[in-house]
Amino acid sequence: xxxxxxxxLEDAFKKYYFEHFDLIHTPKNPEMREFGxxxxxxxxxxxxxxxxxxxLHLMLMKNIPSDVYCSNAKYSFPNLPMAEKDWxxxxxxxxxxxxxxxxxxxxxxxxxxxxxxxxxxxxxxxxPQCNSTKFETTSLLCNECILGAKKExxxxxxxxxxxxxxxxxxIIVYYSGNEGFHIHASVPEYEKxxxxxxxxxxxxxxxxxxxxxxxxxxxxxxxSTFPDLDDRGWLGRVSRAVFNSKSNKQKISKQIISxxxxxxxxxxxxxQQEIGVKIDPNVTIDVHRIFRLGGTINSKSxxxxxxxxxxSKFNPGLDACxxxxxxxxxxxxxxxxxxxxxxxxxxxxxxxxxxxxxAAVYLLCKGCASVV
Numbered sequence: 001x002x003x004x005x006x007x008x009l010e011d012a013f014k015k016y017y018f019e020h021f022d023l024i025h026t027p028k029n030p031e032m033r034e035f036g037x038x039x040x041x042x043x044x045x046x047x048x049x050x051x052x053x054x055x056l057h058l059m060l061m062k063n064i065p066s067d068v069y070c071s072n073a074k075y076s077f078p079n080l081p082m083a084e085k086d087w088x089x090x091x092x093x094x095x096x097x098x099x100x101x102x103x104x105x106x107x108x109x110x111x112x113x114x115x116x117x118x119x120x121x122x123x124x125x126x127x128p129q130c131n132s133t134k135f136e137t138t139s140l141l142c143n144e145c146i147l148g149a150k151k152e153x154x155x156x157x158x159x160x161x162x163x164x165x166x167x168x169x170x171i172i173v174y175y176s177g178n179e180g181f182h183i184h185a186s187v188p189e190y191e192k193x194x195x196x197x198x199x200x201x202x203x204x205x206x207x208x209x210x211x212x213x214x215x216x217x218x219x220x221x222x223x224s225t226f227p228d229l230d231d232r233g234w235l236g237r238v239s240r241a242v243f244n245s246k247s248n249k250q251k252i253s254k255q256i257i258s259x260x261x262x263x264x265x266x267x268x269x270x271x272q273q274e275i276g277v278k279i280d281p282n283v284t285i286d287v288h289r290i291f292r293l294g295g296t297i298n299s300k301s302x303x304x305x306x307x308x309x310x311x312s313k314f315n316p317g318l319d320a321c322x323x324x325x326x327x328x329x330x331x332x333x334x335x336x337x338x339x340x341x342x343x344x345x346x347x348x349x350x351x352x353x354x355x356x357x358x359a360a361v362y363l364l365c366k367g368c369a370s371v372v
Contacts, residue, residue, distance in 0.1 A: 005364050006040040008371045010064045012323055012361050017060045024295035026056050032074035036290050037065035049079035066299035069290035089191040095283035096152045097180035098145035105144040109336050112137050113367055122335040138366050140338040141317055150311055153181050156277045163233045175320055177298025177305040198285045207276030212265045221261045226253055237275050302361035323358035330360050334368035
């Protein structure tokens with residue numbers, strides 16, 4: 001990123017942090033957490049120990065980071081190297097990202113930046129300027145993608161509460177600041193789980209590794225009896241997905257038995273994409289991960305990681321956009337449109353435009369503009 005663009009973003013981020021300290025807080029037991037941050041055009045600074053909001057706010061103003069992180073784990077010595085930290089436990093966190101849903105709309109809001117000549121384009125597999133097939137892709141905010149991610153969040157919360165007995169008041173949902181959501185489940189008995197046990201939990205939530213025998217298949221397949229639609233947990237979910245209604249069950253059961261065991265096994269496996277929760281397994285399994293801190297800005301977008309009290313009504317382009325509206329002139333090259341604060345911007349084809357600062361920050365963070 002050009003130096004003038006870095007300076008512009010740092011000024012915008014510093015102003016945000018100065019005006020919105022009320023949104024940024026250390027989590028529980030901050031003295032046991034590892035904090036970290038990145039600066040624009042720089043690497044990660046980790047193994048930082050902070051004990052209060054005041055120390056956190058001082059770090060933000062002193063360093064003007066592009067991104068701020070905090071560990072899910074709690075340690076006896078968080079500022080020491082990883083091998084010496086003395087891990088105690090870790091929060092249970094899930095990450096749902098729209099890019100993992102592979103929705104058909106993505107092609108319409110994804111830009112590509114050529115690695116050779118830096119041209120920005122979309123809808124083609126090679127650069128229109130130099131024909132290079134080497135490029136970086138960036139996705140812009142899309143309502144359909146956010147709706148898809150919200151559905152996965154709702155699905156996850158349903159399983160956490162009904163199957164695992166986690167109270168809804170112990171589940172906190174954050175918009176990640178870009179294209180997804182972070183779900184924090186505050187449950188002491190789960191915090192002691194190591195990576196292996198968290199991997200088993202991920203398998204359960206994603207419906208991975210399910211076998212036909214769990215859902216009624218017998219050694220003599222003609223004697224199989226399948227679960228009822230009203231059964232709890234995955235038994236009921238699978239039954240509802242297979243039979244759709246109680247009136248269909250007898251007829252479809254006969255067809256399943258007629259098709260045979262391996263056809264039923266294939267059907268069970270195919271249901272993973274339909275009824276399993278699409279979470280990033282690595283995020284949940286990693287007990288040493290550092291996560292974006294709530295209330296801080298995501299440098300991939302200029303939007304804020306925000307707590308969602310009502311996810312159904314949450315609008316990222318409005319509710320997580322805190323940069324001010326002062327006019328800024330930029331050279332924009334963004335072949336797709338996007339909406340922020342209920343205003344539409346773009347597409348732009350290598351043109352000089354004057355737009356609100358929040359939109360300019362968004363375009364710069366997406367690599368689709370430069371300040372004039």
